[in-house]
Amino acid sequence: MQLLHSPASPFVRKARVTAIEAGIADRIELVDVHTSAVATHQAVAAANPVGKIPALIREDGPTLYDSRVICRYLDWLAGSRLYPESRIWEVLTLESLADGMMDAAVLITYERRFRDEGKRHEGWMQGQRDRISRSLDALADRWMSHLGGPLTVGQIAVACALAYLDFRHEDLDWRAGHGALSDWYEKFASRESMIATRPPSGA
Numbered sequence: 001m002q003l004l005h006s007p008a009s010p011f012v013r014k015a016r017v018t019a020i021e022a023g024i025a026d027r028i029e030l031v032d033v034h035t036s037a038v039a040t041h042q043a044v045a046a047a048n049p050v051g052k053i054p055a056l057i058r059e060d061g062p063t064l065y066d067s068r069v070i071c072r073y074l075d076w077l078a079g080s081r082l083y084p085e086s087r088i089w090e091v092l093t094l095e096s097l098a099d100g101m102m103d104a105a106v107l108i109t110y111e112r113r114f115r116d117e118g119k120r121h122e123g124w125m126q127g128q129r130d131r132i133s134r135s136l137d138a139l140a141d142r143w144m145s146h147l148g149g150p151l152t153v154g155q156i157a158v159a160c161a162l163a164y165l166d167f168r169h170e171d172l173d174w175r176a177g178h179g180a181l182s183d184w185y186e187k188f189a190s191r192e193s194m195i196a197t198r199p200p201s202g203a
């Protein structure tokens, strides 16, 4: 299988961490692509009409996207139970919450990258920051017991979202007022799967 990949993407990282935790990372070849909404890589457009990564190209079936479908597929393939049936709605909701944080954070990155400073829409960027801030509060208020339980893709997604905030949006200072979440993340970030997928500083 080939995973269309960029080391800076939190969504790709979620899929890679899932593959490592599921024990099937060696079955996946990473194919580096540089893609963005203003210059979609040809291979990405061919694999996923939406033009986003990750996409998982399989030999024995259609290409899979987006990251939620890929993670669920990898877990099914490995039989790794990272989506435990007994807590499935919680796991999927937590994954969705983390994906929403990543979406908001990635959109801020794009606004900064693709728009000149004077043309950026400050109110819109604040709206994205508010989404992240509300999500952090929800994690701290309602999800800590789940985060402390057996490994799920929900936890993996949250860790990748928080790691991306550190990587691109240090100015948001997400740890402020979220001590327990920060402690949980420090521990999670020391897993081999997280260390192996750390984006290089220049990415």
Ligand SMILES: N[C@@H](CCC(=O)N[C@@H](CS)C(=O)NCC(=O)O)C(=O)O
Pocket (backbone or CB within 6 Å): 008, 009, 010, 011, 012, 035, 036, 037, 038, 040, 051, 052, 053, 054, 066, 067, 068, 099, 106
């Ligand atoms: N919902 C998608 C989001 C993926 C996504 O936003 N990927 C970004 C990279 S982090 C991307 O491909 N951006 C290119 C673009 O917007 O054209 C998923 O879960 O895979």
